[in-house]
Amino acid sequence: MMLRYIRSKAEAEEELKKIKVHKDAINILSPKMFYFNIKVNDLPPQDAIIMKQEMLCCGGDMAIAYNALPPKGMKSDAIIMGNLRQIEWFIERLKRQYKRLAKIGENIEELLYKINRRMEMKIGNRKFIFGKRTYIMGVLNVTPDSFYDGGKYFDYEKAIERAKEMEKEGADIIDVGGESSRPFSKRIDAKEEKKRVIPVIEAIAKEIKIPVSIDTYKPSVAKAAIEAGASLINDITGLRKGVDRIAAEYDVPVVIMHMKGRPETMQINPSYEDVNAEILEFLQRRVDKAIKVGIEENKIIIDPGIGFGKRQKDNIRILSHLIEFKSLGYPILIGASRKSFIGNILGLPPEERLEGSLAAAALAIANGADIIRCHDVMATKRAAMVADEIARV
Numbered sequence: 001m002m003l004r005y006i007r008s009k010a011e012a013e014e015e016l017k018k019i020k021v022h023k024d025a026i027n028i029l030s031p032k033m034f035y036f037n038i039k040v041n042d043l044p045p046q047d048a049i050i051m052k053q054e055m056l057c058c059g060g061d062m063a064i065a066y067n068a069l070p071p072k073g074m075k076s077d078a079i080i081m082g083n084l085r086q087i088e089w090f091i092e093r094l095k096r097q098y099k100r101l102a103k104i105g106e107n108i109e110e111l112l113y114k115i116n117r118r119m120e121m122k123i124g125n126r127k128f129i130f131g132k133r134t135y136i137m138g139v140l141n142v143t144p145d146s147f148y149d150g151g152k153y154f155d156y157e158k159a160i161e162r163a164k165e166m167e168k169e170g171a172d173i174i175d176v177g178g179e180s181s182r183p184f185s186k187r188i189d190a191k192e193e194k195k196r197v198i199p200v201i202e203a204i205a206k207e208i209k210i211p212v213s214i215d216t217y218k219p220s221v222a223k224a225a226i227e228a229g230a231s232l233i234n235d236i237t238g239l240r241k242g243v244d245r246i247a248a249e250y251d252v253p254v255v256i257m258h259m260k261g262r263p264e265t266m267q268i269n270p271s272y273e274d275v276n277a278e279i280l281e282f283l284q285r286r287v288d289k290a291i292k293v294g295i296e297e298n299k300i301i302i303d304p305g306i307g308f309g310k311r312q313k314d315n316i317r318i319l320s321h322l323i324e325f326k327s328l329g330y331p332i333l334i335g336a337s338r339k340s341f342i343g344n345i346l347g348l349p350p351e352e353r354l355e356g357s358l359a360a361a362a363l364a365i366a367n368g369a370d371i372i373r374c375h376d377v378m379a380t381k382r383a384a385m386v387a388d389e390i391a392r393v
Contacts, residue, residue: 031084060086114329124211124231130331138171163204170381177215183267205229248294260309322367335373
């Protein structure tokens with residue numbers, strides 16, 4: 001006797017084939033072998049009670065607040081619990097209910113679609129198929145004050161050499177940044193930022209074959225970088241400062257990141273009631289705005305922003321429950337490389353956090369990350385290859 005952990009419909013089908021279940025029965029049984037917990041917020045009491053009854057009829061269950069029941073009849077959050085088959089039945093039953101419940105059924109159906117969506121994206125001259133393997137984004141900071149490599153590649157020649165080196169080590173994208181965003185760092189103006197990054201981008205766009213990304217939140221810097229050869233914008237502010245319009249105008253993909261506050265103040269007592277829920281809400285709003293201004297859906301990547309206005313427990317929660325961000329339906333980028341939460345666990349400075357960074361990267365991949373942004377390309381690439389082989393069976 002042994003325990004079997006089933007992670008997907010494909011794994012369920014494989015296990016059923018091993019014990020020689022009839023092919024017609026496999027289609028019936030496989031959706032019953034793995035489970036979902038879906039949270040719905042702020043339901044009117046009538047909706048909550050009917051939905052619970054419907055889910056019970058499907059063989060699953062639904063948790064609602066005690067004060068949703070008579071005589072109090074208050075609004076309630078809820079958690080729907082069931083296997084795939086039960087959730088599918090539940091959706092069909094909701095669709096036959098009144099308009100409000102039918103809409104919830106449609107939303108749950110869309111959620112299931114997004115969780116399993118594989119997206120293809122053109123970045124520069126390369127096609128990325130997210131879900132097939134993990135991609136590596138190499139960090140190239142042309143700054144004097146970044147938390148780990150500040151000053152290392154501030155020199156033009158050294159920056160070019162490092163970009164070539166990262167390409168050889170297996171990077172899929174080079175992310176060029178000219179302003180440090182470490183906690184308590186100071187801002188620089190667009191003129192200085194362009195002075196740092198544009199010559200480097202112009203040079204490496206000619207020297208390497210992989211795409212170049214610009215790490216900026218300033219529209220004028222993003223515009224100049226794209227014209228210099230960058231083909232992706234990585235914005236730590238989540239497109240809040242107008243970079244979305246530049247991306248739409250030049251038809252380039254974007255990384256939308258969550259940050260609470262500003263780098264100067266973000267680590268001064270940040271707090272959340274439910275960190276993943278709050279980040280998801282923010283990212284959904286920013287994605288909707290991006291699409292509204294003209295950025296196509298298949299040109300959006302999301303990043304929950306490890307270390308950007310997050311407590312130790314927040315960073316750990318995000319990484320350990322990263323799969324929850326799949327509900328948005330977009331590729332997920334994680335940048336945990338050598339950050340302070342790793343140092344807090346190990347009691348080590350940035351220079352000695354490689355092993356911790358690789359552990360965080362591997363677990364992020366297992367939990368759904370599509371891109372790992374890192375300083376140590378070769379080591380992370382190798383760790384990702386092993387993680388992919390295990391996690392993407």
